[in-house]
Amino acid sequence: MFGSMQRGVNAYAKVGLETSVISASPHKLIVLLYDGALAAIKSAANHMADGRIAEKGEAIGKALDIINNGLRASLDKKGGGEIAANLDALYVYMAQRLLTASVQNKTAMLEEVQSLLADLRDAWTQIGEKPAPANAQQSATSHYPVLASA
Numbered sequence: 399m400f401g402s403m404q405r406g407v408n409a410y411a412k413v414g415l416e417t418s419v420i421s422a423s424p425h426k427l428i429v430l431l432y433d434g435a436l437a438a439i440k441s442a443a444n445h446m447a448d449g450r451i452a453e454k455g456e457a458i459g460k461a462l463d464i465i466n467n468g469l470r471a472s473l474d475k476k477g478g479g480e481i482a483a484n485l486d487a488l489y490v491y492m493a494q495r496l497l498t499a500s501v502q503n504k505t506a507m508l509e510e511v512q513s514l515l516a517d518l519r520d521a522w523t524q525i526g527e528k529p530a531p532a533n534a535q536q537s538a539t540s541h542y543p544v545l546a547s548a
Contacts, residue, residue: 425525428472432519435464439496439512443505458500461511465489465496488514 442457470489473482492511499507 425522428469428522429519431464431468431472432515432522435461435469436512436515436519438464439508439515442496442500443508443512446499446503446505446508455500458496462493462496465493485518488518 438457438461442454442461445451445454445457466489470486473486475482475486478485492514495507495511498504499511
């Protein structure tokens with residue numbers, strides 16, 4: 399009974415997340431990526447503390463995927479200038495720290511990356527949503543020059 403209930407809850411959560419992603423602005427999508435990476439790192443730390451090696455690796459892999467294929471991939475390295483270049487270097491550093499944390503079972507490294515991501519998420523959230531452009535043809539990324547165009 400509880401297994402089927404858990405599957406139902408998981409399915410509901412997945413639909414809720416997919417709906418959030420579909421309706422999200424480029425700004426909100428970045429916040430969702432930060433949230434996902436932070437949750438994966440927290441999960442990895444819990445698995446590391448409990449000695450669950452496979453689960454730890456899976457959670458770190460998820461965080462790496464979000465950082466490399468979500469956050470880094472969304473950077474507009476040409477139009478974003480120095481800010482985009484600095485963020486890219488920071489994401490590379492975070493990925494390296496996560497890999498080292500995984501190999502060496504160092505929760506302090508996970509906490510370091512989690513702190514960096516939380517600071518970036520907070521800064522990104524403070525930027526806030528900007529009003530939609532008057533010209534509907536204008537790209538959403540024009541308001542967020544650090545983001546690459548889709």
